[in-house]
Amino acid sequence: MPLPAFLRRPSLVTQIVMGLVAGILLALASPEAGAAAGLLGTVFISALKAVAPVLVLVLVAAAIANHRRGQQTGIRPILLLYILGTLTAALVAVLASFAFPVSLQLVLPDDIALTPPEGIGEVLRTLVMQIVDNPVNALITGNYIGLLAWGIGLGLALRHASDATRAVLSDLADAITWLVRLVIRLAPLGIFGLVAATLAETGLSALLDYARLLAVLLGCMVFMALVGNPLIVFLRTRRNPYPLVFTCLRESGITAFFTRSSAANIPVNLELCRRLGLPEETYAVSIPIGATINMAGAAITITVLTLAAVNTLGVAVDLPTALLLSVVATVAACGASGVPGGSLLLVPLACGLFGISTDLAMQVVAIGFIVGVVQDSAETALNSSTDVLFTAAGAPVVVDAVPDRIA
Template sequence: MNIIRKWTQSSLILKILIGLVIGAVLGILVPQWKIIGFVGDIFVSALKAIAPILVFVLVASAISQAKSGDGSKFRMIIILYLFTNFLAALISIIACHFYPVSIHLNAAGNVTDPGGIGDVVGDMILKIFSNPLNSLMEGEYLGILFWSIVFGVALKVVANDTVNEFIVGFSDVCTKVVDFIIQFAPIGVMGLVFTSVSQSGLSIFSQYGEAILLIVGGIAVVGFIINPLIGCIILKRNPYSLLRICLRESGITAFFSRSSAANIPINLRLCERLGLDKDFYSITIPLGSTINTNGAAVTIAVMTLITCHTIGISVSIPLAIILALVTTVAACCASGVIGGSLLLIPLTCSLFGISQDISMQVVAVGFIISVIQDSFETGLNSSYDVFFTAVTEYYYRAKNSKPVKYMGEFAK
């Protein structure tokens, strides 16, 4: 038990880095030891097994527990959260179009182009209305998403406390199972890197570096250009002073904790220091940790399009817009565990007829680069929970001719 406790309490980032190095070294020295790569296959299989159930339960639970805020302030911030998710996905899609990246995938040649927009939409409709049990067993994520929304709405309408408590509890259990599986990520990463290096050599690390560059670049554009521009348009003043406060007080801690949920108390204290309405921010901050997931939208869109480029699937403009919309919904349903956004990648990959066998390999690659990706993603998400809360609050104070007290540098 002491060994298990020490393992779970030690840094996951450090363990993944160690697993990555060991896998690369063994891939060069003893490429014939295929048993090492087998542990990576086990890790991917475990993710494939839990991911469909996790997506279904998370979406149904989120919808059934959604609070309906009163007043235009709540409507505005929800629109901001969702709209910026969509913009983050759209910008990532544009970036992938101009800077396509490929990664090493097994059996990539078995996939065919899904065809035109009519074929894709027709296939989507058939998958959406398929048997929910079949969708869960076969990993058909469009059907899973549709039926989870239906069940979530039904749970909200019925409003049965016992049933709602069960679905929330089951959601927590699924999240805990994923957390348990992720504890084996360093061993799984070692096996996956061993397989990739033994088959393709050290060139795979340049591929991973390009994927990280795309994701971090997308996060930087959203965090330093797009979202501040939205804040500037709403408030008609320079937003960067407020952004510096949010990044310094919230973004840095979220970067290292890699958990928006764990950063909620810090964000609540920052909102208090900014002089915001407690009745407002006590709702918007927890809500933002759930649906204000710009970083997750970037990650999901980029990794999906990397998969498409690797296996030779072309993405038309109508398909890109559909991908951005589905990514917006998927990002809102990312779980709070480390790497939670990665488990939504199969959902968006299913738009293009990509099998779960391939999309889960992409998820595994995501865990390899999550050492960097997840920190930047969480830092963006958490800091903008406060930023958009403050922007909305200040906007309505000015609109209602109330005194607007900005904090520190933002008052200039």
């Protein structure tokens, strides 16, 4: 009996799913072997993180340097979609927290050693300092907002360079893109190692005590992915958004779920935008920006955990305060780092609105790290897949026949 076509010539997504299943089976059969297989996941994520900073810097500079005068990039509507999506996610989290209130057992682990920001001013100051960071240090530390600023600056300066110079920069961007595609081909092995190691080391038993909290968090994220974001895209494009939504979730969300890093998923998103036929001068800038400020999942996490702490302490919340929390969560989410657990350290900032001490807020952060085995993965999948979704919705080129474009 011949094998199905998707098994004879499996796509990258099919290979990733196969790696996922194999990782689960290995972890269940032999936790020791599963932990050892984690090396494959570590190598994969390290490779993504190594190539992504260079890719962002060169690709942004090349896109702007080779931008033709009068050509529409569509960046402004994409930025508006990013902000609207994040704010909508915060409002959804507020409504869900009111409808399904959660109480927490606030027990602070002895080994917790985290330093949250003291106020919204510190978050904004950090963003400004990232913009003016040394480019070499930005490359080393993975400071994508700094790399974006330098890429834009170099691109604007090189627009006045000779055609030969701009051609060399374009060729360099193509070469780095080729390397990125090579790294992405390793995703099935990387996902296999990540899943096997995660299940072998943590399991799922720790999540049972916080099932209600996790259900509210994941419910909000699923709602945004399947209802909120499609509605925003429909209002923008007046087209059926779901083929594009499901494509972004499948092609970007799956890898982001396991890498748990919006920054590490930048190369995946850039490749997906290329296959969708979007203008390179648009996605070369919008995808790095999205990995920094398009943080719907982070806004949900900050809001739900904050209101869970408020409910536990019996603090009354009126509608104006809830709306203010949504705005604060939106701004704070834009300042969340694109690394695993980046949104959790901003929970104390939102808790400060209700007079909750840092010590109590850090207990909530500790609980966030416990459920983070699943929460942070889902948060990153929502954040990163939405980067491509809103880029496609706001780009000057309309995306039609999505399955044909990425086949």
